[in-house]
Amino acid sequence: MTSPIVVRDPGLQPERTALSWRRTIMSAIAADLFIWRGWAHALTDANARGSMPGILHAGTENHVLGLGVCAMVACLTTIVLAACAASRIRVLRAGVGSMGQPENLAASALTLRTASAAIVALAIAAIGAIALGL
Amino acid sequence: MxxxxxxxxxxxxxxxxxxxNERTFLAWVRTALALLAGAVAIDQLAPEIAPTAVRIILCMVLALIGAALAIVSYRRWAHQELAMRHGEELPHSWLLLGMTVVVSLAALVFAILILTRP
Known part of the structure; x- marks a missing residue:
């Protein structure tokens, strides 16, 4: 019995590239967690001070708000990055069966540029979190 | 598209x-993300590593290098791809030397800070 032979790359290049995208998402989430942690700390700090009127520092609410914005930006950039990864992994999966046409597997410049821009935005959120840290 | x-x-x-080439881009992107996570982590988890102003400046420098690295990694990917498309030699890049210097310097600075901490 003969079955159609699907030519697969012996080096599993598309699979390795897909895993590389997954690792990148995990690294982004690790960076996010620290930014969210900063916001959570500021929130609990503000609550603790709020229960003792008079000790409330001027500008604490602004810091909490600013750190919240940083956390939201971090969350958004990770969603964008995850969308880049998902679209890329989909292309790689679909291209596994057609190794003969390299165009089917090649990364779109737009995807990589978006991923790169998302990390710059995450860096801005990180700088904000450092500047506003209480 | x-x-x-x-x-x-x-x-x-x-x-x-x-x-x-794409995986190399992703590896640089993860390096940039590690710099960002490291910058925020040092700021939050080791607040007494250095005087506040010094700590904030050091962490911000790390985060800025992370942002620059994200841009450089895209440019590097595009230059490598362009060279491959035309069958040319892959362009030389100072990125490896630059990042080696950055990581060694960061390690040295933080080692000194940890050792001299009161």
């Missing part, structure tokens, strides 16, 4: 090379 003009010149490289 819309592609930049340079992407329509030359010949699409062997998928093994273009995917290797």
């Amino acid at each position: 819309h592609q930049p003009a340079w992407r329509r010149t030359g010949k699409t490289p062997d998928y093994r090379f273009s995917l290797a």
